Amino acid sequence: MQNRQFHPESLMMTFGYKPELSEGAVKCPIFQTSTFVFKTAEEGKAFFQVAYGQREKQPNEELGLIYSRLNNPDLQILEERLCLWDEAEECAVFESGMSAISTVMLEFLRPGDVILYSKPVYGGTDHFINKVLPEYGIHGIGFTNSQSAEEVIQMVKDAGLASKLKMVYVETPANPTNALFDFGICREVADKFSSAEKEVVVVADNTYMGPLWQHPLKHGVDLVVYSATKYIGGHSDLIAGAVLGKSKHMKRVRTLRTFLGNMAGPWTGWLLMRSLETLKVRMTQQARNAVEVAGFLKSHPKVGKVFYLGHLQPGDVQYDIFKKQLSCAGAMVSFEVKGGEADAFVFLNHLRLIKLAVSLGSTESLAEHPATMTHCDVSEEDRKEMGISERLIRLSIGVEHHEDIIWDISQALERV
Template sequence: MSKHRSRTLGERTLAPETLMMGFGYDPTLSEGSIKAPIFQTSTFVFKSAEDGKRFFEVAYGLRQKEPEEALGLIYSRINNPNLEILEDRLAVWDAADKALVFSSGMAAISTTMMALSRPGDVIVYTAPAYGGTEYLFDRILPRMGVRTVSVADCDGGEALAAAIRSASAEAAANGGRLAAVYVETPANPTNQLIDLQAAAACIRDLGLAEPPLLVVDNTFLGPLWQKPLQHGADLVLYSLTKYVGGHSDLIAGACLGRADLMARVGEMRTICGTITDPHTAWLLMRSLETLHIRMERSQANARTLVSRLRGHPKIEAVLDAGGAEASASQQALFARQCSGAGSTFSLRLKGGEAEAFRMLNALQLFKLAVSLGGTESLVSHPSSTTHSDYSPEAKARCGIGDNLVRLSVGIENADDLYADLERALAAV
């Protein structure tokens, strides 16, 4: 399929939000439709037997793709026009060689980590992390012979660097390797930031012929407010369900990065069948057109709420990325690594679970639900929901107390949202 892939207008380089309106799509190939239709098909017709052979040679890695050769359409478990257009547009935001879309954020994470690791390997990961990610690393990967090392106190970077060096040495001594360093930044739900440049430098300093890959979950800030690939990451992951999808009506995930690494991830996706469907891809293309508008508005609302809630008599702390209550090192890191704090932050209430539940049950505009990044404002209690599989010791180590409440701020009127929070806090 011929595509429109120009990123310039004369001498001018076009912004991502402009490219979202047509990049990767040629209307003349679809009866002039201004939007790409949904290619709801399982299989695609080859023009010739020779084409079929060529397509499969590339798809199954039997030969290297020619420089200007596109992967021909074969079967929607491998590729699909909607997926290809979507992946082209996603890659624009992070300036990545290639993007791949999956059926969920966890499908993206698990497929990627299986593609990068083998029995005998070690993976170092930062905590806290999303509960599903923690479950994968703590319970699933060890069953497959992959040892995992969790690092919780990452402020300043010394603990993570020490864990990387120790895990690499131990893996080598046992005939294995440190396969990856997995970072979620900002962390869910505490908004702790990890220094990506420092982590990448530590990996380089190992001096290994096959260095571990730095893999970053960038879901919390999304492609607007943080660019991990620019700070030394090898791969970046998203739950597209969140800000990119943005309407609480789909489930999807993505992995982006260098072409050679993405080929490894793509092979695993093809065989595991973790690709997303054409309709979901079409919905995501719709969402990308308003991504910057939605994220800018929700961030502005969150800033208003954070400023009003900070110092509230019922609140012990407001946890926003690089915020006024963060350490000096976290604030300095935020200034270097992020262009915005996003719209998801947490509150530590004075009290415990009872006080948190009274607040949650009193809210009316904030919807009590897991997930984040939608147009509507959501609120959740991580300790009893998304992070309930953490042990009591792990919760304490990661700062996930029973008094922690996480807010995902939407695009409603900020004054209305604050009035809802004020009423709810009065019930605590």
């Protein structure tokens, strides 16, 4: 019989699951249990040795189940399936996107260290870097997509922090402006300040593109983080996060997750497995809708600048990054209403189909005002520098019929 390497969207239905271990159930059951029974004391010892890193798992050895804080079938199968999209060696699923992000930062940073981060980033990430980490003696330096590798390297040197840099953290496309950052520059900067004694890790937040449209691990990134609440979950009915990467880094992430206890539960794992089965179908439709919505906004007299990757043109550095790193323009569209905050609020208050809510990547279309909502805690100086103005509206395009989405936007703009 001829072997075939199935595509990820096909493997989402079955990969990692053995029906014979679950009474023949076609779908993985919810393993709503805190602990698991060992057949023998020797088996329990063997399982713990692997769990605590006292020995490596043998090639044909099944990973033993111990306790749902360590492993659970729903999480284990989910993590194996998520690895397929990003071609990662390992994955760890968390109770939220912020728990995934904060765990990575706390594992790889120590008091006195410095994190170099792209601007803008999600508001919660910005808060953690600039308000929480300094309480532990860890400090952040921001860089923009207008800076070259040489300029970023010189900035770190001029600050006298070359020996303290331990992480380059990049969110691309950036929330909420769709600004693109070159992974190659991030890798070059990290390598410049790495040594035999000190590794500078590159971490990418890929939430805006989901696991479908961009694969940072293929571009020199060490770890990828997601708010799995967004496209991976895709139905606005759960909170979760994920981290993926090479085993040498993931072993550290998993270990800290075990002792922080911020893994996702079996019910969340089961819901995410369900969502993965329709991930490509959902995201493909959302991207198609975004093309139509962005085109409408671009020509509307009451709309100023439109932030949409599909409108980038050859000759633009951002276009070059787009062609190198992404396979799709995505389904996130931001735009400026002509006027100010009051005009933006009038638009938001008159939407009828699109829901006024934060979050993104779900089947329903959502709209929000970044300056006063998701990014309200970002410094006024940074908001101004990054173009997060009082006029800016962020749209997450859903799977509704694009004509209905456009009708809703049109009638709300008439009120402005």
